[in-house]
């Protein structure tokens with residue numbers, strides 16, 4: 001389905017612009033080569049334009065950037081091999097920068113596969129007309145270019161993955177940080193605009209954490225926070241996200257659960273935490289506010305309703321879960337009892 005240009009990612013916009021410019025720039029060559037009587041090259045240029053147009057339409061209509069990039073790199077390789085077969089070795093030089101570009105636009109593995117196929121085809125095409133030494137030099141230099149590109153881009157993509165992960169996690173507890181939370185909330189709100197479904201968040205705050213710090217020291221307080229997140233992550237499904245919202249405040253967003261199920265999860269967590277000994281000796285309790293997303297509201301308003309429920313839980317004596325079904329009536333779950 002066609003999508004609005006303003007909603008396209010930067011990569012999509014860049015690919016659409018580049019493929020359109022490339023197709024338009026190549027088209028005069030088809031005409032001039034045809035005038036010169038160079039029908040074979042005119043045909044290859046025309047095929048390249050066709051591939052670029054298919055690539056443009058694929059990105060434009062489906063947004064499948066990865067598939068489109070893979071197809072483009074494959075088509076370019078086949079085109080270069082065809083030109084080398086028709087026009088001779090000198091055109092082979094295009095394959096070197098193209099192979100490096102493949103590693104730039106594709107993940108290392110698919111780029112490596114395309115390079116391997118390209119080098120094999122070149123070897124087959126040049127075998128009958130090239131000396132053993134000449135063929136060996138070509139294949140070896142192509143292979144080294146592909147290998148070095150693989151090593152460089154593989155390490156670059158691993159470092160990138162690590163940096164992305166580090167940018168998203170809280171360094172102390174390894175829960176998601178505010179940046180990751182904001183992104184996840186943005187994604188949830190966008191999904192809700194497409195198809196509304198039940199989604200609730202839990203705002204969890206440690207009770208009297210200042211006292212725990214004062215009595216046991218800040219370092220032990222840190223251990224408590226780390227172990228608390230580990231406990232929650234172990235208990236909730238691995239796909240449930242937990243984020244550090246503030247110093248001793250956390251947000252948990254369970255996937256695909258009704259408000260009642262989210263409230264039950266909150267109650268189970270409350271009990272589990274109250275029964276656990278942190279840093280071997282410390283016991284603590286938490287208060288939790290639960291709020292379901294309402295169609296059309298902002299993330300701030302959603303969190304502030306959970307915050308209002310949390311405030312009620314603190315105000316009502318702490319160590320409890322309050323589910324905000326509506327601002328006037330709050331459902332309180334405490335020790336398994338549900339009251340409205």
Ligand SMILES: Nc1nc2c(ncn2[C@@H]2O[C@H](COP(=O)(O)OP(=O)(O)OP(=O)(O)O)[C@@H](O)[C@H]2O)c(=O)[nH]1
Pocket residue numbers: 172205206207208209210211213217218219220221222225246247248314318
């Ligand atoms: N050890 C440790 N303490 C932290 C960290 N971040 C915040 N805190 C402490 O958390 C405490 C929060 O105190 P308050 O906001 O008064 O809340 P509280 O004592 O938990 O009381 P209630 O929330 O009202 O139950 C402060 O003492 C902060 O120093 C952290 O990363 N490590």
